[in-house]
C-alpha cells in the first residue's frame with residue numbers, strides 16, 4: 001500500500017496483457033493488448049489498480065467517519081480497494097461492489113475481498129454484494145436502489161465523456177436524499193486521448209444538472225510525474241444553496257426584488 005496509509009490491503013498485480021488475455025481472445029478483438037489499458041464497451045480496465053483508487057484509500061483512511069455505519073456502493077470498482085477498506089476496516093453497514101465486467105468481479109474483486117478478510121468469510125459475505133452491468137442497464141434494472149446509499153465511491157470513472165449521462169443518472173438513482181450523503185471521487189484532472197476528467201465533468205454537471213449537484217475539490221495530489229489527481233466530493237444541492245447561488249448570479253436590483261418577494265411570504 002502507498003505512503004501515508006497504515007492500512008495494508010492486499011491486491012492482485014495484473015498486467016494489461018494478462019488482464020485482456022484472461023478475459024478475451026486477442027485475435028478475436030484484433031487489438032494490440034500490449035498497448036491498451038481498456039477496450040471501450042468490452043473491457044473497461046477493472047483488473048488493474050489505477051492511481052486514484054490508492055488516493056481514495058488514503059483519503060478514507062484519513063477520514064474514516066465518512067463510511068462508518070454507512071450504506072456504500074463503489075461504482076466501477078475494479079479490484080475495489082476503497083470499498084474494501086470501508087468494509088473490512090471502518091465498519092460500513094454494507095458495501096455493493098459494481099463493475100462493468102462480471103469477469104472482473106468474479107476473478108479479481110471477490111478474490112481481493114477474501115484475501116483481506118479478517119473475519120469468517122460467511123460473516124463477511126452478509127455485508128457485501130457484487131453487481132455486474134453497465135450503469136445504463138442498472139438504471140433500468142435496479143429501481144430498488146432508489147435513494148439507498150449514503151456513500152458512493154468511484155475512482156477513475158470520469159475518463160469517457162460518453163458515459164457521463166448514464167453515470168450521473170445512476171448516481172441520481174442511488175444517492176440518498178439525506179444532507180450528509182455524498183459521492184467521493186478519485187479522478188485525474190484530464191485523461192489524454194479520452195477527453196474526460198475533472199474539468200469536463202464539472203462542465204457537464206453545470207450544463208446538464210444545474211441546481212441538482214455540486215462538486216467540490218477536497219484534495220489535490222501532484223507528484224510531478226503524472227497529471228494532477230484530485231479527490232472530489234459531489235453532493236445533492238439543497239434548495240437554500242440553489243437560491244443563494246441564483247441570487248449571487250443576479251444584479252443588485254434583481255437581488256433586492258427577489259429578496260423582497262421572498263420576504264413577503
Ligand SMILES: C[S@@+](CC[C@H](N)C(=O)[O-])C[C@H]1O[C@@H](n2cnc3c(N)ncnc32)[C@H](O)[C@@H]1O
Nearest residue numbers: 044045046049050053076077078100134135155
Ligand atoms: C479505469 S477502470 C478503474 C477501476 C478502479 N476503480 C480503479 O480505480 O482501480 C474504470 C472502471 O469503471 C467501470 N466502468 C466503465 N464504464 C462503465 C459503464 N458504462 N458502466 C459500468 N461500469 C463502467 C469499469 O468496469 C472499470 O472497472
